[in-house]
Amino acid sequence: MALTLFLGIAAINTGNNLVYMIVAALLSFLLISGFYGKRNLSRLIVDVTFPEEVFARTETLVTVVLVNRRRYLPAFLMRVSLGETSVLFPFLEAGHRATRPARLTFAGRGHQAVSPRYLASSFPFRFFIRYRRLEGDVTALVYPEPKPGSVGREEGRSRSRPSESGLDLSGAGTDLLSIRPYLVGDPLKYIHWKASARTDRLQTKEFTLPAMPPLVLDMARVPGPLEGRLSILTFWVLALFRKGVPVGLKMGEILYPPVHSPHQKHLLLRALALCGHEGEAHEG
Amino acid sequence: MKVEGFLKILTYTLTLTGFVSVAAHVGATFVAGFVALMLPAAWRDWRRPFVVPRWILNALAVAMVIVTFLRLRIDNIVVPAVDILLVMIALKFMEDKQPRDYFQIFVLSLLLLAGSSLLSLDMIFLAYLIAFLFLLSSATVLLAYFAEDPALVMPRRTLIAIALKSLLIPLVALPVTVILFVLLPRTSHPFFDFLNRTGPATSGFSDHVRLGGVADIQEDTTIAFRVAMGRLDEDALYWRGIVFDQFDGRTWKTLRTPPATTFHISAPTRRVRYTVYLEPSDNRYLFTLDKPVFVSLRNARGGGNLVYTLPDPILRKIRYEGVSVPADDFIPAHENPRAYLDLPPGLEDIRALTASLTRGLAPLPAVRALHGYLHHGPFRYALSDLPRSSRPLQDFLFRHRYGNCEYFASAMTVMARSAGVPARLVGGYRGGYYHDLGGYYAVLQKNAHVWTEVWLEGHGWLRVDPTPAALLIATSVWQGGFGFRVRMIFDLLEYYWNINVIAYDLQKQFRLLTTLERTLRNPDWHLSLDPGQRLWGGGALLSLMALAGVLLLRRLKWPTPEERLLARFHRRLARLGHTRHPSEGLEAFIARLPADVPRRQAEIFVAEFERFYYKDIAIPKHERARLAALIRSISGRRPEG
Numbered sequence: 001m002a003l004t005l006f007l008g009i010a011a012i013n014t015g016n017n018l019v020y021m022i023v024a025a026l027l028s029f030l031l032i033s034g035f036y037g038k039r040n041l042s043r044l045i046v047d048v049t050f051p052e053e054v055f056a057r058t059e060t061l062v063t064v065v066l067v068n069r070r071r072y073l074p075a076f077l078m079r080v081s082l083g084e085t086s087v088l089f090p091f092l093e094a095g096h097r098a099t100r101p102a103r104l105t106f107a108g109r110g111h112q113a114v115s116p117r118y119l120a121s122s123f124p125f126r127f128f129i130r131y132r133r134l135e136g137d138v139t140a141l142v143y144p145e146p147k148p149g150s151v152g153r154e155e156g157r158s159r160s161r162p163s164e165s166g167l168d169l170s171g172a173g174t175d176l177l178s179i180r181p182y183l184v185g186d187p188l189k190y191i192h193w194k195a196s197a198r199t200d201r202l203q204t205k206e207f208t209l210p211a212m213p214p215l216v217l218d219m220a221r222v223p224g225p226l227e228g229r230l231s232i233l234t235f236w237v238l239a240l241f242r243k244g245v246p247v248g249l250k251m252g253e254i255l256y257p258p259v260h261s262p263h264q265k266h267l268l269l270r271a272l273a274l275c276g277h278e279g280e281a282h283e284g
Numbered sequence: 285m286k287v288e289g290f291l292k293i294l295t296y297t298l299t300l301t302g303f304v305s306v307a308a309h310v311g312a313t314f315v316a317g318f319v320a321l322m323l324p325a326a327w328r329d330w331r332r333p334f335v336v337p338r339w340i341l342n343a344l345a346v347a348m349v350i351v352t353f354l355r356l357r358i359d360n361i362v363v364p365a366v367d368i369l370l371v372m373i374a375l376k377f378m379e380d381k382q383p384r385d386y387f388q389i390f391v392l393s394l395l396l397l398a399g400s401s402l403l404s405l406d407m408i409f410l411a412y413l414i415a416f417l418f419l420l421s422s423a424t425v426l427l428a429y430f431a432e433d434p435a436l437v438m439p440r441r442t443l444i445a446i447a448l449k450s451l452l453i454p455l456v457a458l459p460v461t462v463i464l465f466v467l468l469p470r471t472s473h474p475f476f477d478f479l480n481r482t483g484p485a486t487s488g489f490s491d492h493v494r495l496g497g498v499a500d501i502q503e504d505t506t507i508a509f510r511v512a513m514g515r516l517d518e519d520a521l522y523w524r525g526i527v528f529d530q531f532d533g534r535t536w537k538t539l540r541t542p543p544a545t546t547f548h549i550s551a552p553t554r555r556v557r558y559t560v561y562l563e564p565s566d567n568r569y570l571f572t573l574d575k576p577v578f579v580s581l582r583n584a585r586g587g588g589n590l591v592y593t594l595p596d597p598i599l600r601k602i603r604y605e606g607v608s609v610p611a612d613d614f615i616p617a618h619e620n621p622r623a624y625l626d627l628p629p630g631l632e633d634i635r636a637l638t639a640s641l642t643r644g645l646a647p648l649p650a651v652r653a654l655h656g657y658l659h660h661g662p663f664r665y666a667l668s669d670l671p672r673s674s675r676p677l678q679d680f681l682f683r684h685r686y687g688n689c690e691y692f693a694s695a696m697t698v699m700a701r702s703a704g705v706p707a708r709l710v711g712g713y714r715g716g717y718y719h720d721l722g723g724y725y726a727v728l729q730k731n732a733h734v735w736t737e738v739w740l741e742g743h744g745w746l747r748v749d750p751t752p753a754a755l756l757i758a759t760s761v762w763q764g765g766f767g768f769r770v771r772m773i774f775d776l777l778e779y780y781w782n783i784n785v786i787a788y789d790l791q792k793q794f795r796l797l798t799t800l801e802r803t804l805r806n807p808d809w810h811l812s813l814d815p816g817q818r819l820w821g822g823g824a825l826l827s828l829m830a831l832a833g834v835l836l837l838r839r840l841k842w843p844t845p846e847e848r849l850l851a852r853f854h855r856r857l858a859r860l861g862h863t864r865h866p867s868e869g870l871e872a873f874i875a876r877l878p879a880d881v882p883r884r885q886a887e888i889f890v891a892e893f894e895r896f897y898y899k900d901i902a903i904p905k906h907e908r909a910r911l912a913a914l915i916r917s918i919s920g921r922r923p924e925g
Contacts, residue, residue, distance in 0.1 A: 003391055007398055012471055017788050018401030018409050021465055022394070025417055028460035032453050071844070074449055077429055088433060091442050095902035124421070124453055126383075126428040 004030065033125045040123050041132040043069040046080055048102075048114060048138045053184065053269070055234070056109045056145040067097040076123040082114050082138075109144040109230065109273045113137050143269045149232035151222055177206045183262060185242060207244065214258035215240060216248035230272050237272070241265045251275060285440040287429045290447070292329055294423040295389055299373055301419060302396035305412040306366050309403040314367040321374030328378065336378050345375055366399040383431035390420060390427075405601055407781040417454045425450040459827030466824065470790040491526055491567050493536040493690050493709060493734060495676035504729035505768070506563075508713060509571055510779055512724040513558035518715065520553075520610035522574035522735065522747065523727060525712035527589040531698060533628040534676060536709050540623060542588030547616040549575060549609055550743065559605050561782050568593045571712055571727075573608035574747065580605040588616050589708075603787045615744030624706035624739060627698060633678055634695075638702040647705050651738050651748060654699050658692055658750035665692075665752050689714075689751040693734040696750040706739035710747070722776045846897055849911055853889060856915050870894065882918055889914040 004026040011019040047065040054060050064087045068075045075092040080100075087100045106112045117134040179195050182202030195203035217236055222229040233249070240247040241260070248258030249268045256268060299322075307315055328334055348371045352364045373392045379385060397416055401409055425446060429436055438446075509523075528536035556573055570584055570592040579592045581604035586592045641657055642650035664686040671687075673679045677698060680691045693709055700707035714733035716725035735749040843851070854864060857877075864873040870890050877883055892911060896903045903911070 003394065008468075010398065012469070014402065015471065015789070016401055017465075017785050018405065018413075019398055020468055020470075020788075021410075021413060021461070021785070022398055022401070024464035024468055025413065025457065025461045027464050027468075028457040029417075029421070029453070031460060032457045036453060074445070076425070076446065076449075077432055079432070090429060090436065090438055091446055093445075122428045122432065123425065124428065124450060125424045126387075126431055 029125070030127065033127060036124050037121065037130045039073055040076055040121055041119050041130055044075055044078070044119060045069060046117065046119065046134055048082065050140045051184065054106065054140050054142050056106050056142050058145060059103050059105050062102050062104050063099050064102050065097060065099050066092060068092045068094055070094045077121050079120045081116065081118050081120060083116070106140070106142045109142050110277045111139050112142045113139045141270060141273055143273045144227070144230040144234045146235035146238055147228070147231035148235050151217055151232060151236055179203045180206055214246040214248065216250055216258055218250040226276065230275055234269060234272050237265060237268045285438065285443055287426060287436045287438060287443065288434065290443050291386065291423065291426040291430050294419060294426060295386055296326065298416065298419045298423055299389060299393045301412055301416045302393035303370065305397050305400035305409065306403065309400065310363060310366050310370065314370050318370040318374050322377060325374065325377035341375050341378060345372065362399060362402045366396065369396055369399065383427060386427050386430070390423065405786050407778050417457070418451055421454045422447040422450050459830060462823050462827060466793070466796065470793050491569065493528060493694070493711065495534050495690055495694060506729050507775065508727050508729050508731065509560050509562040510724045510726050511558050511560050511716070513556060515718050516556065516610065521715045523571045523713035524574045524576065524590060524710060525569045525571045527591050528709040528711065529624055530626065531628060531694070533630060536694065544586050545588045545617045547614045549611045549614050551611060553610050556608050556610060557605070559603060561787070562598060562602050564598055564600050566597050566599065568595070568597055570594065570604060572606050573610060575611045575614055576606055576608045578607040588618065590614070601782060601786055613743045613746040621706035621739040624708050625701050625704070627701050631698065631702070634681060634698055635702040637681065638699045642703045647740050650703050651700060651705060651740070654696060654703065655748050655750050658696055659752055663692070663752065689733050692751040693736050696736040696748060700736065700738050708737050710735050710737050717772065719772065719776055722779050724779060726772065726775055845908055846903055849893065849908060852912065853915050856918050885914055885918045
């Protein structure tokens with residue numbers, strides 16, 4: 001812009017029409033680039049998909065989807081900012097969509113909004129960076145950060161600190177209960193390879209676990225501040241689920257009876273995530 | 285492919301464009317120096333990186349600045365400035381380049397182009413400018429990518445797509461540039477006018493006439509000046525430049541410049557108004573249609589001999605308006621004809637010849653006799669093999685009997701003086717090529733001509749042109765050979781370039797805007813623009829229409845292929861008597877279709893359609909064809925009643 005000004009002064013002072021021509025071209029570039037920069041941010045849709053389980057203070061790989069709903073103009077040099085991180089989409093043709101991974105870390109648990117979310121682009125000439133704040137909310141249900149710790153003598157009993165070797169117990173001499181789609185965290189040895197090959201998706205074997213006595217975690221028995229307690233309980237819900245122990249949870253008045261199922265796991269994690277976030281803890 | 289690789293190619297091309305635009309005007313040393321520095325820079329950028337010590341680059345830059353300051357003169361600022369720009373760009377190319385460095389190179393190259401406009405006003409500038417803008421646009425867009433992520437790698441196809449799609453920007457910017465060019469504020473008196481210095485002086489016309497000096501005269505077909513005016517009678521096309529009064533036997537010179545005075549024309553014809561676009565010529569003379577009454581140009585001075593001059597040599601294109609009365613003679617209010625009788629010694633044989641031709645004749649018949657002798661006599665017009673001699677006039681008259689107009693006019697003038705008739709030599713141009721399309725005369729250097737003016741009591745100064753008609757004067761541009769005609773078509777472009785771009789000023793801007801305003805107010809829409817204004821007006825109108833078209837297209841939203849597909853589906857079912865309510869969901873609509881409609885096909889269509897539509901994916905072409913086929917397969921009986 002300083003250059004345009006300089007040449008503008010030169011043009012007036014020399015009265016040279018060719019310099020005028022250069023100035024006119026630069027000015028029109030400025031105008032057009034403003035127009036293009038604005039158009040470049042319009043009619044774009046950003047979507048974020050989260051993995052099934054998101055934990056606080058743990059880096060999560062999310063998928064950012066950019067959809068260009070324009071008819072002609074491709075999206076150039078588009079940076080999608082999600083809170084602390086951003087993803088660059090260098091070029092997206094009109095009418096197309098593209099996905100990119102991004103790493104996100106949530107500081108707290110509960111319903112967490114990803115903010116601020118905006119589109120930014122220095123297209124076309126880097127004279128200025130244009131921003132557009134994205135409307136709507138993208139929220140994720142963030143579970144507490146899992147942290148090992150004691151859950152009290154009575155409940156834990158002899159297996160209050162289950163070791164990884166406990167995994168070997170499950171499956172041995174038990175009956176195959178069902179085959180379900182693979183979830184992150186399932187041990188590799190439980191993958192039903194035949195079924196996976198048939199369906200083209202990873203399948204996990206689920207076993208009946210008659211040997212495992214059900215267990216109820218009581219929040220009141222866990223020492224420490226609230227967040228710490230929630231973290232410890234989260235750790236145990238995950239660990240016990242992985243072991244195949246039917247697990248229940250007691251939070252004050254509310255009791256979730258012990259069951260072993262993925263649904264139960266998510267129910268409990270949800271309850272822990274929303275604990276103290278008024279009104280929301282009771283759903284599910 | 286790395287973004288930087290492509291960016292480098294564009295940057296080199298961009299700088300090359302700037303370089304070519306000035307290469308012809310800067311010193312050979314600097315051109316050679318620039319090339320010598322750019323080659324290793326390119327080698328370094330693509331082949332094998334090597335590090336040039338910082339101090340070498342800095343020392344070179346400092347040395348350049350010193351050299352430039354030593355060369356700097358107030359009348360020669362631009363060339364040293366461009367020289368130093370060249371060296372700075374080349375040094376910049378030698379460095380490791382950050383985004384900032386690329387940007388600096390762009391700016392320096394643009395300054396080169398701006399510098400070229402101060403060195404030459406040639407039309408080729410337009411080509412350089414357009415090429416530069418397109419390159420600049422693509423390069424700057426890629427630079428934005430590079431700045432975002434210097435290690436960015438993209439498929440070559442994507443990179444090319446980015447570069448091509450960003451060409452849309454200059455394409456839209458060009459009409460805007462035209463409008464801005466017309467509207468940008470102009471001043472009537474620029475401060476640094478002296479920076480505008482143009483090209484080399486051309487030959488053809490000169491401010492002295494020397495006989496017997498050269499053997500051959502090259503036919504120089506470069507343009508001397510162009511005159512916008514109506515077509516005139518060929519006999520009237522004498523362009524007056526200079527009057528010579530003093531002859532020393534070989535050379536004609538101007539000694540007297542009589543003060544301006546009023547004059548009288550015995551047989552007045554109509555007044556002719558015209559505008560002259562004069563090419564740079566390195567002399568001070570302004571050419572006018574013979575018998576000029578008025579010349580409108582700042583600092584122009586007119587004398588009693590109807591010669592108009594500027595105080596300084598004309599080193600660049602200028603424009604002036606003139607009014608003339610084409611006539612053969614004029615009588616100044618004050619004149620001393622006795623002063624035009626001097627002859628050098630040693631012309632006795634010419635005096636004798638004159639006496640034999642004019643014995644006992646009155647001045648007018650004597651002049652006629654001399655003119656008849658030279659014009660219809662034994663003399664031949666020639667441009668080549670001219671006698672080189674120390675007594676050129678005698679050799680012409682008595683020995684060789686051929687020569688160019690200078691010999692004929694000199695002989696006529698000298699013989700008139702020996703007969704006691706005051707006479708002088710007038711230099712200028714004769715004829716010109718009329719360009720019907722442009723409405724102007726192109727006067728070439730080869731049209732340079734000299735003729736004689738004799739003083740007759742009662743007539744005043746009378747023009748006598750003794751050169752034989754062998755000097756064939758084509759008066760239309762279409763009369764020349766093929767090459768000449770092609771050249772004249774380009775000359776038309778250059779003419780428009782000169783009058784509409786180079787000579788566009790505050791006055792023209794004002795006139796254009798008032799004409800526009802008047803035209804818009806006038807209910808009859810009567811356009812009375814000159815060709816140049818029509819060109820500009822047409823350009824502006826076209827760009828406005830294009831702009832309006834784009835806006836309109838954006839307003840009238842074109843249905844997308846998906847929308848068209850859905851509309852087809854609706855039409856198909858409507859033919860079967862089922863219309864979807866505006867607020868009804870597609871699936872709900874399908875669900876309530878009666879059994880006689882092939883529900884299955886409709887369901888498949890809806891399922892497939894929604895698969896794309898609600899995910900905001902453009903339906904691929906082959907899928908669209910399949911969906912269209914599905915719609916066609918929905919057939920059934922139209923319900924009765």
